[in-house]
Amino acid sequence: MSGAPRGILVSAVRSGAGKTTITLGLQRALARRGIAVRGVKNGPDYIDPAFHAGATGAPSVNLDSFAMSDTTIAAIAARSLASAELVVAEGSMGLFDGVRGETGRTGASADLAALFGWPVVLVLDVSGHAQSAAAVALGCASLDPRIRLAGVILNQVASPRHRRLVEDGLARIGLPLLGALARNADLKLPERHLGLVQAHETADLEARLEALADAVEAAVDLDALLAAAAPIVGLAEAPDAAALPPPGQRIALARDAAFSFVYPHHLAAWREAGAEIVPFSPLADEPPPSDCDVCWLPGGYPELHAGRLAAAERFRAGVRAFAETRPVHGECGGYMALGRTLTDAEGATHPMLDLLPVETSFAKRKFNLGYRIATLIHDGPLGPAGARLVGHEFHYAAVVAREEARETAFADLVDAEGASLGAAGHRVGHASGTFFHAIARR
Known part of the structure; x- marks a missing residue:
């Protein structure tokens, strides 16, 4: 052809x-x-x-x-x-x-x-x-x-x-x-x-x-x-004003079987903006590289590897130390890992990073699926307070305990038809996370 x-x-x-x-x-x-x-x-x-x-x-x-x-x-x-x-x-x-x-x-x-x-x-x-x-x-x-x-x-x-x-x-x-x-x-x-x-x-x-x-x-x-x-029609080059800006210049990106859900268009946009993406593996007990200025824990399957994550002391200590001075953000599975505990499908509860006041369970499944429009409550890696993002949730994890405080919430959510879903996620210090996967700015 x-x-x-x-x-x-x-x-x-x-x-x-x-x-x-x-x-x-x-x-x-x-x-x-x-x-x-x-x-x-x-x-x-x-x-x-x-x-x-x-x-x-x-x-x-x-x-x-x-x-x-x-x-x-x-x-x-x-x-x-x-x-x-x-x-x-x-x-x-x-x-x-x-x-x-x-x-x-x-x-x-x-x-x-x-x-x-x-x-x-x-x-x-x-x-x-x-x-x-x-x-x-x-x-x-x-x-x-x-x-x-x-x-x-x-x-x-x-x-x-x-x-x-x-x-x-x-x-x-x-x-x-x-x-x-x-x-x-x-x-x-x-x-x-x-x-x-x-x-x-x-x-x-x-x-x-x-x-x-x-x-x-x-x-x-x-x-x-x-x-x-x-x-194919409509392929003319155009500026993409809705792309997520890079959350940092050097981005430590968790990347292995537990954390792998990152949209290619985000990575491409970040690289085009001059950011460098540095992968590391929590399952290999690797901490985020210390010369990075933001750490990103994407979605994936931490519930299948909760025991290994709980035992990965260098990873856990490294992320906690990173979060003392620089942003750490988690989406979906990354959010679960940033919480206090994660209960696997067999009912065993494993300690996680304890950077956000949430406990999640895969033993008590709750199906969550749909588009979400988020308005950020605080400044953070995804943008300034008031910024609007569109994305989605798709997970089976249930929240079994969480702190319900406006000052520690991450974003206000509505669904695709504009119905309010309330505040979601958490932001505490330099750590933030949500079940919401961001797709683009709106």
């Missing part, structure tokens, strides 16, 4: 239809042809983009029509996709699933398809129905006039007869069938409570990606899919 980058969006009508495995199979199969493939993930997600990077050999990026302005999306996309020949983007949940809001600002995958002119490849899990799948596809094709369906890939096909029945239905509505994958439990990737097991933790990742690519190559008309891809 040559010329302007082209793209498609792989989506579905619901979660669990197989769009991630099919997206990865497409990305790897097309990359094996020598095409410069890049991944994009719609909406808040840390795990899928890492798999995209594994499949394509190049970084992926998150784009979000609710959390980001069109200008911010264009700036991130132009920076991230400049060397791409083909973008294989992955939707989130169902094609039209998002929040209630004005057209184009809902966070739905359809918003990105409309913004960039990406034709949609619809993944249909046809287990449990046949010709009726065409009615579902027809609804997706006609609901939003901004988007165009390029065709359908069937998943979970039971037999050749099953495929013929579904294909007959699609022929009635004139929608191309691009491929059909049979039921195959071996193609599933391992999962845990926040979704897939992280890419760097997945055993035999290369073999799994190759197997997905082999299955997709055998089942999908890749030439027809390439022909359906359209030139």
Whole structure:
């Protein structure tokens, strides 16, 4: 391929239809042809983009029509996709699933398809129905006039007869069938409570990606899919006024299996602003480097490693010493680590850094999911008091004890529809933290 980058969006009508495995199979199969493939993930997600990077050999990026302005999306996309020949983007949940809001600002995958002119490849899990799948596809094709369906890939096909029945239905509505994958439990990737097991933790990742690519190559008309891809519009360079400013000049970033959830667009923006990112591993009992001027503990899975974190004395002492003179901020899992204790799934309670007055538990699970708009109460690493940030929460941890004081709260939160969620997180001295993951300034 040559010329302007082209793209498609792989989506579905619901979660669990197989769009991630099919997206990865497409990305790897097309990359094996020598095409410069890049991944994009719609909406808040840390795990899928890492798999995209594994499949394509190049970084992926998150784009979000609710959390980001069109200008911010264009700036991130132009920076991230400049060397791409083909973008294989992955939707989130169902094609039209998002929040209630004005057209184009809902966070739905359809918003990105409309913004960039990406034709949609619809993944249909046809287990449990046949010709009726065409009615579902027809609804997706006609609901939003901004988007165009390029065709359908069937998943979970039971037999050749099953495929013929579904294909007959699609022929009635004139929608191309691009491929059909049979039921195959071996193609599933391992999962845990926040979704897939992280890419760097997945055993035999290369073999799994190759197997997905082999299955997709055998089942999908890749030439027809390439022909359906359209030139990407809206990639003009633009200043990104909504990027988070670097929290410091030298940023000590916790980075290992316990702390890995950092959005690539933040790291790129910080580096472009001249900041240096210095990784360290709490699980290896490493303290934050003393020559840094801010420490960032991102989200991840500290609940799976609570015992090791509790025993990591150099890490614990190093963070406490760092926080005596310089900012330390934790997001979600990092916030839990900055608290007093963390109770794991087996009910064992482990001491944490004790820099913030909160105790969390994974034994008493409480599902928290949704966009958040935060107004900062104090000056801190994410900005001055009064600054507004948009982001999300996605965790199962429950707060079992916390100090409820305005002077130690981190931010005031509202949800995507503006309903107040009260004060959240903590800020004590130089330490701050929240379950809220920041995506952009607003």
